[in-house]
Amino acid sequence: MEFITKKPPIKSNQQRSYKRSLNLHISLIIISLAAILTRAFIAVPEGEVWLPDAMFKTFLMLLTGAFISVLIELLYSIGEGKSHEFSNYKRLVDPINTGLIIALLLPTSTPIYVLLLAVIIGVYAGKIVFGGNGYYIFNPALVGVLFVNLSFANQITYGETPLVLLKNALAGQTYTLKLLDLFVGNYAAIAIGSTSVILLVVIFAYLLVTRVIDLRISGTFILTILIVSAGIGFVNFGTASGLMWQYVLVNMITGLTMFAAVFLVSESVSSPTSRETKMIYAVVVAILTMTVRTLGAEIEGIVFAILFGNMITPFLNRTVKRSNKKIFIRTSIILLVVVIFTGFALGFIVQSRLQEIFSAAVIGGLF
Amino acid sequence: MITDNRQYLEPKKVYIPLTDKTSKIANLKVAAQDNVLTGQIIAEKFNGKIKTPVISTISGTVIGFEERLDRFGKIIDHAIIENDFKDRSIELKPLEDEVAPAMIRNRLTECGIDQLTVDGIYTDIDFSRPVKHIIINAIYTNEPFISKDYEFIKKHAEEIADGITLLGIASHAETMTLIVDKFMDEETVDNLGKATVDKGIEVVIINSKKVQAWDYKIAKKLVNETLSNNLLDNQIIYTSVFAAKVTHDAVRLGIPLTKRQIAITGDAYKVNTLYEVRIGTPLSEISEELGGYDETSDLNIHVGSFLTGYQLESDEFSITASVDSINVSSLRIEKEEVCIKCGDCNDICPAGILPQNIMDAELRNVNSRIVDLNTHECVECGLCTYVCPSKINVLEWVRRAKRRVG
Ligand code: SF4
Ligand code: SF4
Numbered sequence: 220m221e222f223i224t225k226k227p228p229i230k231s232n233q234q235r236s237y238k239r240s241l242n243l244h245i246s247l248i249i250i251s252l253a254a255i256l257t258r259a260f261i262a263v264p265e266g267e268v269w270l271p272d273a274m275f276k277t278f279l280m281l282l283t284g285a286f287i288s289v290l291i292e293l294l295y296s297i298g299e300g301k302s303h304e305f306s307n308y309k310r311l312v313d314p315i316n317t318g319l320i321i322a323l324l325l326p327t328s329t330p331i332y333v334l335l336l337a338v339i340i341g342v343y344a345g346k347i348v349f350g351g352n353g354y355y356i357f358n359p360a361l362v363g364v365l366f367v368n369l370s371f372a373n374q375i376t377y378g379e380t381p382l383v384l385l386k387n388a389l390a391g392q393t394y395t396l397k398l399l400d401l402f403v404g405n406y407a408a409i410a411i412g413s414t415s416v417i418l419l420v421v422i423f424a425y426l427l428v429t430r431v432i433d434l435r436i437s438g439t440f441i442l443t444i445l446i447v448s449a450g451i452g453f454v455n456f457g458t459a460s461g462l463m464w465q466y467v468l469v470n471m472i473t474g475l476t477m478f479a480a481v482f483l484v485s486e487s488v489s490s491p492t493s494r495e496t497k498m499i500y501a502v503v504v505a506i507l508t509m510t511v512r513t514l515g516a517e518i519e520g521i522v523f524a525i526l527f528g529n530m531i532t533p534f535l536n537r538t539v540k541r542s543n544k545k546i547f548i549r550t551s552i553i554l555l556v557v558v559i560f561t562g563f564a565l566g567f568i569v570q571s572r573l574q575e576i577f578s579a580a581v582i583g584g585l586f
Numbered sequence: 587m588i589t590d591n592r593q594y595l596e597p598k599k600v601y602i603p604l605t606d607k608t609s610k611i612a613n614l615k616v617a618a619q620d621n622v623l624t625g626q627i628i629a630e631k632f633n634g635k636i637k638t639p640v641i642s643t644i645s646g647t648v649i650g651f652e653e654r655l656d657r658f659g660k661i662i663d664h665a666i667i668e669n670d671f672k673d674r675s676i677e678l679k680p681l682e683d684e685v686a687p688a689m690i691r692n693r694l695t696e697c698g699i700d701q702l703t704v705d706g707i708y709t710d711i712d713f714s715r716p717v718k719h720i721i722i723n724a725i726y727t728n729e730p731f732i733s734k735d736y737e738f739i740k741k742h743a744e745e746i747a748d749g750i751t752l753l754g755i756a757s758h759a760e761t762m763t764l765i766v767d768k769f770m771d772e773e774t775v776d777n778l779g780k781a782t783v784d785k786g787i788e789v790v791i792i793n794s795k796k797v798q799a800w801d802y803k804i805a806k807k808l809v810n811e812t813l814s815n816n817l818l819d820n821q822i823i824y825t826s827v828f829a830a831k832v833t834h835d836a837v838r839l840g841i842p843l844t845k846r847q848i849a850i851t852g853d854a855y856k857v858n859t860l861y862e863v864r865i866g867t868p869l870s871e872i873s874e875e876l877g878g879y880d881e882t883s884d885l886n887i888h889v890g891s892f893l894t895g896y897q898l899e900s901d902e903f904s905i906t907a908s909v910d911s912i913n914v915s916s917l918r919i920e921k922e923e924v925c926i927k928c929g930d931c932n933d934i935c936p937a938g939i940l941p942q943n944i945m946d947a948e949l950r951n952v953n954s955r956i957v958d959l960n961t962h963e964c965v966e967c968g969l970c971t972y973v974c975p976s977k978i979n980v981l982e983w984v985r986r987a988k989r990r991v992g
Contacts, residue, residue: 220879220881220885220900220901221899221900222885222886222887222897222898222899222900222901222914223884223885223886223917224886224887224897224898224899225886225897225917225919226979226982230892230893230972231920231971231972231973231974231977232797232972232973234930234973234974234975235975235976235977236923236924236926236928236975236976237923238975239926239928239975351924352924353923353924353925353926353927354924430928430930433928433929487926487927487928487929488926488927489927490927491927491929492927492928492929492932492940492942492943493929493932493933493940493942493943494929494932494933497929536943536946537943537946537955539940539943540940540958540959540960541938541939541940541959541960542932542933542935542938542939542940543938
């Protein structure tokens with residue numbers, strides 16, 4: 220009797236890539252629903268937008284994002300003669316994920332045609348051109364979002380988000396924020412996905428357990444944001460007034476920090492593959508995010524930061540040699556020093572800028 | 587699930603392979619039609635350095651020599667011996683109490699104890715090179731599929747402990763380590779604990795549910811240097827409790843190694859059993875005893891550990907001392923997906939190298955990068971393939987990379 224052979228090892232564990240994207244899929248759907256619901260209680264300026272409108276618009280954006288993304292991949296695969304794959308829901312999971320993330324990264328007020336462009340650029344130029352899922356270098360969703368952020372800056376508007384208030388606070392303005400509102404997501408959001416941080420934390424935990432995201436990326440990312448913002452806060456406000464902790468808190472729980480930690484930085488295909496490089500990557504992304512937030516013209520720096528991180532990923536992947544305890548400890552210590560240093564450095568840079576503004580104002584007043 | 591305990595000790599004929607994985611040349615000591623006794627030397631195999639005898643496992647008549655498939659999937663010479671069912675054995679004097687190292691070594695050679703465990707990083711029992719450490723694994727088969735049947739250890743704990751000590755004396759080893767499982771039942775651990783106390787054997791408990799090449803890590807900690815593909819290079823002998831037990835039998839009782847306990851499992855059989863078989867019996871005969879295979883789907887034979895074992899195209903190979911488990915099941919091939927660069931393979935690698943990056947370098951054909959990544963340190967443990975969520979055979983890529991630069 221003949222037996223079939225196959226190259227060993229023949230057994231493997233229970234982890235499957237497909238299960239991971241499915242878990243991500245479920246999480247994204249939950250976040251989308253939550254985002255629609257939070258629109259119900261975000262205060263809108265009088266007479267501007269009717270409440271159900273905001274909810275419906277959000278829903279429409281998410282639906283369009285997912286639908287267009289699937290459509291583009293389907294059209295492309297018809298060209299390739301692989302369209303039969305799409306009869307299986309399995310094949311739809313990944314395009315829907317990309318479409319949803321793009322929609323979640325734009326504010327509710329975005330015109331639909333801008334969203335359309337973002338999805339087309341993201342899915343085609345960001346993913347299909349590189350060979351589809353698994354082969355791209357840049358996170359496809361972010362490619363699309365960056366494109367429209369740059370080209371349609373005027374159409375993408377948002378109100379006084381907490382980060383805007385903060386940026387002004389660094390320049391001396393005052394603001395009021397209610398802590399509870401911040402936690403449940405009741406504030407003018409920079410993007411649909413920037414909803415309740417509590418929900419995001421729950422999903423974070425779920426995805427960590429199912430191993431969709433890697434603690435060494437997301438954890439390092441969050442920790443770095445924490446340390447850097449604490450540094451900036453300390454230099455600018457001191458520990459006495461409590462403003463420092465507010466600054467840290469707003470940076471942590473509003474904006475896209477948590478959303479990025481859950482859905483963006485840990486995206487496995489465009490992030491490095493070994494323990495040490497993952498940490499370096501996360502630190503680079505977090506520091507860049509904070510730099511843009513404090514010094515740049517933009518309010519939210521995460522999109523740029525992650526794309527930059529993606530860019531250095533191949534370099535990181537092709538320079539590491541091995542991974543062991545000694546290297547791990549050394550990398551951790553170096554990174555910690557760099558992070559603390561950056562926190563203080565950014566804080567001081569912001570301050571000297573303040574002095575410039577101050578002296579400019581004085582001189583302007585004199586003449 | 588193993589539900590049965592059986593014996594198959596009196597085959598009509600046995601087929602004894604004359605060479606093995608390391609010893610590739612053999613000199614015959616008997617001719618066709620000679621009568622032989624159980625334990626009698628029928629040939630000497632040679633690995634380039636030392637000669638090891640090949641012994642007959644039954645008494646009877648040598649009826650010829652034949653080229654057959656062995657358990658590694660190679661075609662090699664076998665001696666065929668017909669059983670006379672009298673079990674007349676050679677006489678070996680039991681050695682009591684203190685035994686000189688050289689005497690133990692001679693006795694082990696005489697009894698055909700050299701290659702008992704071959705999966706993964708197990709080594710031969712080879713005293714021709716200096717040895718500093720002995721590691722014995724009490725966990726029945728290799729990671730990640732662990733038998734829960736520890737009857738053998740429970741019954742023979744004393745003999746096993748004595749066997750470990752004898753191996754230690756024979757090799758002048760500095761340390762002796764016994765690896766046991768956290769999930770072993772209390773009685774087994776108790777018996778082993780009682781038996782090993784005061785013998786200078788260190789017992790290390792591992793958690794077999796977490797698959798992560800524990801043996802490799804234990805060995806690495808002992809020598810504190812980069813491990814070679816063959817632990818003998820690092821002055822380690824690493825073998826199983828079965829080897830310790832037969833060492834005891836050979837030295838203390840003068841019994842040559844002619845029987846082996848193996849686990850025969852898989853969904854192709856009606857029952858899964860722990861079999862005590864005569865070494866040299868072909869698997870086909872045992873399968874017949876078990877009522878044949880369920881042939882409704884394509885079958886696959888796997889000898890040894892699931893991660894590092896061998897697969898064969900035929901069940902005509904004879905069971906040797908180095909076979910500890912055989913699995914015959916229907917073949918399930920999972921579809922390979924694209925690498926999602928999750929890095930799970932890089933995290934698990936016990937050698938601390940980066941299989942995903944090696945795979946990438948191999949795909950891009952960059953030799954210098956393959957060398958840079960220390961590809962030669964891979965011990966082919968198979969864990970990278972085991973953890974991959976995309977079901978990529980990562981190890982195969984690492985092997986290819988190794989071949990390219992090596
Ligand atoms: S590369 Fe794979 S097979 Fe080789 S040592 Fe690492 S995990 Fe084991
Ligand atoms: S475990 Fe598999 S999918 Fe993950 S990085 Fe390694 S080869 Fe790629």
